[in-house]
Amino acid sequence: MKNLLAISLCLAATCANADVLTIRADQYCPLNCAPGSSSPGFMIDIANEIFGKAGHKVDYKLMGWQRAIAEGKAGNIHAIVGALKDDAPDFIYPANEQGRSMQCFYTLKDHPWQFDGLASLSKITLGTINGYSYGEELDAYIKAHEKDGKVQMLVANDEPLILNIRKLQGKRVDAIVEAQPVAIYTLKQQKATDTVHEAGCEKKAQDIFIAFSPKHPKSHEYAELLSKGMQDLRSSGQLSKILARYGLKDWR
Incomplete structure (x- = not known):
């Protein structure tokens, strides 16, 4: 409703240049949840709020993570959501992040077993998701051990964390790793x-972003708009209201 109101009130010149931004990712709730629902995820709410005020619309749908990155690289979509910079280093990132989280086990x-640094991982079989970045150090560990049985890498689909939880419950892995708010939300669900x-x-903790296609000519413009919009949402108190709908608080 807010998007439609913003678009209806925008200046004629702005509306004439309105864009439909295609954003894709696998489900990573509460960052991005079920498309079309009343709670599509706080990053999607942020995108709708910021781009809607600029006269644009957001087209958000689920897509396997590796495919979403590939589609973004090819310029077939505008952005991916829920990205660390190591997920897609060649994408265009806003200066201000849209989320922040620690990786937890x-x-x-x-x-x-309890996590006590990378050395403690040698005692377990760790479940991960193919195509995900977990940060530089953990990524290096996963790469070094993906063929010796210490790491099991799940092929990503629309809801890979749910499958990893089932693997854990089935004792096919000893532990799984995930961004803390995503794990907490999904375990409850x-x-x-x-x-x-x-x-x-x-x-x-690691910053999490909506990241824009390196092939799209307006990606820098969108990234700048999103970054400035984060400042406005934070200063107005609207960001805290968005996060509160998902039981979260501003990370800054």
Whole structure:
């Protein structure tokens, strides 16, 4: 409704140049959730708010993560959502992030293992998602061990974390790794909090972005608009209201 109102009130010159921004990713709730729902994810709410005020519309749909990156690289879509900079280094990133999170590790509650730095990973089989970046250090560990049985890499689909939780519950892996708010949200949705718990997190938080296609001629413009819009949402208090709908607080 807010998008439609913003578009109806925009100046004729702006409306004439209105764009439909295609944003794609696998489901990564609460960052990006079910398209068309009342709660499509706080990053989608942010995008709708900022681009809607500029007279644009957001076309958000689910797509496997690796395919979304490939489509963005080819210029077939405008942006991916929920990206670390290592996910797609050649994409265009706004100066201000749209989220921030730590990578955390999750095990069955009766499993004794706790994360205590990269060296502790040698004691377990870790479940990961193909095509995801988990940060420079953990990415290097995964690459070094993806063929020796210490890492199992799930082929990404629209809802890869749910499949990884099922692998964990089936004891096919000892632990899985995921961004903390995404894991907390999904474990609750899957009613898995009775059997799965957090077993430690990396100390350094990572910025998460809506990232724009390196092939699209307006990507720098969109990134700048999004970055400035984040400042406006934060200063007006609207960002806190958006996050509160998902049980979250501003990370800054």
